[in-house]
Amino acid sequence: xxxxxxxxxxxxxxxxxxxxxxxxxxxxxxxxxxxxxxxxxxxxxxxxxxxxxxxxxxxxxxxxxxxxxxxxxxxxxxxxxxxxxxxxxxxxxxxxxxxxxxxxxxxxxxxxxxxxxxxxxxxxxxxxxxxxxxxxxxxxxxxxxxxxxxxxxxxxxxxxxxxxxxxxxxxxxxxxxxxxxxxxxxxxxxxxxxxxxxxxxxxxxxxxxxxxxxxxxxxxxxxxxxxxxxxxxxxxxxxxxxxxxxxxxxxxxxxxxxxxxxxxxxx
Amino acid sequence: xxxxxxxxxxxxxxxxxxxxxxxxxxxxxxxxxxxxxxxxxxxxxxxxxxxxxxxxxxxxxxxxxxxxxxxxxxxxxxxxxxxxxxxxxxxxxxxxxxxxxxxxxxxxxxxxxxxxxxxxxxxxxxxxxxxxxxxxxxxxxxxxxxxxxxxxxxxxxxxxxxxxxxxxxxxxxxxxxxxxxxxxxxxxxxxxxxxxxxxxxxxxxxxxxxxxxxxxxxxxxxxxxxxxxxxxxxxxxxxxxxxxxxxxxxxxxxxxxxxxxxxxxxxxxxxxxxxxxxxxxxxxxxxxxxxxxxxxxxxxxxx
Numbered sequence: 001x002x003x004x005x006x007x008x009x010x011x012x013x014x015x016x017x018x019x020x021x022x023x024x025x026x027x028x029x030x031x032x033x034x035x036x037x038x039x040x041x042x043x044x045x046x047x048x049x050x051x052x053x054x055x056x057x058x059x060x061x062x063x064x065x066x067x068x069x070x071x072x073x074x075x076x077x078x079x080x081x082x083x084x085x086x087x088x089x090x091x092x093x094x095x096x097x098x099x100x101x102x103x104x105x106x107x108x109x110x111x112x113x114x115x116x117x118x119x120x121x122x123x124x125x126x127x128x129x130x131x132x133x134x135x136x137x138x139x140x141x142x143x144x145x146x147x148x149x150x151x152x153x154x155x156x157x158x159x160x161x162x163x164x165x166x167x168x169x170x171x172x173x174x175x176x177x178x179x180x181x182x183x184x185x186x187x188x189x190x191x192x193x194x195x196x197x198x199x200x201x202x203x204x205x206x207x208x209x210x211x212x213x214x215x216x217x218x219x220x221x222x223x224x225x226x227x228x229x230x231x232x233x234x235x236x237x238x239x240x241x242x243x244x245x246x247x248x249x250x251x252x253x254x255x256x257x258x259x260x261x262x263x264x265x266x267x
Numbered sequence: 268x269x270x271x272x273x274x275x276x277x278x279x280x281x282x283x284x285x286x287x288x289x290x291x292x293x294x295x296x297x298x299x300x301x302x303x304x305x306x307x308x309x310x311x312x313x314x315x316x317x318x319x320x321x322x323x324x325x326x327x328x329x330x331x332x333x334x335x336x337x338x339x340x341x342x343x344x345x346x347x348x349x350x351x352x353x354x355x356x357x358x359x360x361x362x363x364x365x366x367x368x369x370x371x372x373x374x375x376x377x378x379x380x381x382x383x384x385x386x387x388x389x390x391x392x393x394x395x396x397x398x399x400x401x402x403x404x405x406x407x408x409x410x411x412x413x414x415x416x417x418x419x420x421x422x423x424x425x426x427x428x429x430x431x432x433x434x435x436x437x438x439x440x441x442x443x444x445x446x447x448x449x450x451x452x453x454x455x456x457x458x459x460x461x462x463x464x465x466x467x468x469x470x471x472x473x474x475x476x477x478x479x480x481x482x483x484x485x486x487x488x489x490x491x492x493x494x495x496x497x498x499x500x501x502x503x504x505x506x507x508x509x510x511x512x513x514x515x516x517x518x519x520x521x522x523x524x525x526x527x528x529x530x531x532x533x534x535x536x537x538x539x540x541x542x543x544x545x546x547x548x549x550x551x552x553x554x555x556x557x558x559x560x561x562x563x564x565x566x567x568x569x570x
Binding site: 116119157160161164165168172173194195198199201202207228230242243 | 313315316318340341342343344346381385386422424425449
């Protein structure tokens with residue numbers, strides 16, 4: 001968890017907003033640092049986290065998590081973290097018997113996939129089992145990332161339906177939160193990616209968009225982060241501008257944010 | 268507001284006309300009333316930057332006295348298979364609404380049309396919307412004005428120009444949401460029958476009780492106000508070099524003929540050749556090996 005990002009978003013592990021969908025988007029750069037931030041943030045906030053990790057292995061997230069002060073292994077052992085390792089289980093889907101439903105079962109289907117088994121997995125992971133689950137705060141679903149599903153042959157509408165059902169269950173029934181990462185390829189011909197990104201943007205309450213600098217690679221400024229609050233809120237003084245833009249630099253254990261043009265290397 | 272977003276397809280049946288609203292300021296209601304005045308399909312087009320759901324809720328609050336709520340949010344595709352889902356899904360619900368024949372004006376709000384367009388073919392959606400918004404045109408009906416409002420929320424970036432244009436053509440009133448940095452605006456296009464379309468732009472904000480606070484109207488222009496923070500700047504002032512021409516320089520510039528411009532003098536010169544003009548002439552000195560035979564210059568006739 002990056003304290004500077006918490007300040008920008010006006011959140012802290014003690015006061016977690018519930019019932020929100022946060023969309024992480026990256027364009028021209030790697031936005032996975034945001035995923036690591038939210039993973040460690042919600043684990044520190046004592047929430048139950050279901051992490052659908054399709055891009056990297058468990059050990060990768062564990063190593064980065066340890067730098068940020070959380071141990072995924074112990075979180076998984078005590079039941080706070082439910083981890084779906086996409087890379088490993090996709091092999092299981094191909095090799096196991098067909099009758100058993102599997103969250104990634106759409107990989108076996110010939111036609112356009114249906115993500116209902118994945119939704120059932122998330123629902124079972126996050127629904128409280130009455131006897132022991134009072135310890136955790138609100139449930140959280142974290143997905144890294146949704147664009148991989150497009151590459152695996154699932155249609156954009158199917159992914160939108162999956163997120164719709166997750167929202168109905170996790171955000172509304174269970175008063176939890178969802179954080180999902182989507183890539184913006186910037187390719188005008190990739191209509192599915194555009195439909196997915198725009199459809200999710202319209203459903204989300206907060207959009208964090210990490211962009212590469214227009215001028216190219218820079219050693220001191222790794223990119224630009226644009227924060228857009230979409231939840232309709234009354235114009236009170238407490239809620240600041242609807243949209244903020246900052247530049248950032250990723251260091252070994254933290255990320256520093258500064259106003260545009262105000263990088264310490266430049267001043 | 269902490270409740271979940273409005274689900275798909277909230278149908279409302281209003282038992283009495285919504286005129287008995289009370290003594291509010293007329294200015295506050297003007298925008299909402301004018302949007303609802305025409306009846307038929309009202310299209311609310313929003314974008315990621317400027318969301319339209321709160322305006323939809325404000326319109327619903329304005330127009331409805333009795334609310335019937337169809338919850339299609341939790342299980343629109345019948346994944347839970349508990350039997351609670353409404354039969355036929357969203358399309359079935361809409362078609363059932365088409366055949367309802369109660370008295371009094373009716374307002375049907377759809378959140379959102381984009382969901383319908385993504386899951387159903389565009390033609391089906393358009394036909395259903397047309398049937399919904401034209402329920403009142405039955406021959407032999409004694410009351411000529413029976414307002415059916417269909418309020419649809421449409422997300423601008425999700426659809427191509429084809430579906431957007433089709434829904435736009437179906438709509439009587441079209442509200443496009445945009446704004447400058449801090450102020451939202453609604454650009455309203457009215458298509459009154461047998462009249463020219465008219466535009467209006469309202470600057471507004473939605474309050475916490477879903478009332479609308481109007482900040483200004485510009486009925487004549489169809490573009491929003493220019494940003495008052497940036498006055499127009501004349502770039503030719505404060506320069507170290509001269510960009511302007513004096514009178515003499517202007518005259519010289521105007522009287523200049525360009526070298527390749529086809530003027531009448533040039534035309535005359537080309538037509539009247541031969542008056543002392545040298546025509547082109549080729550001078551050729553044949554080599555020793557050249558055989559200049561006029562009848563066989565290439566030397567390939569086998570005679």
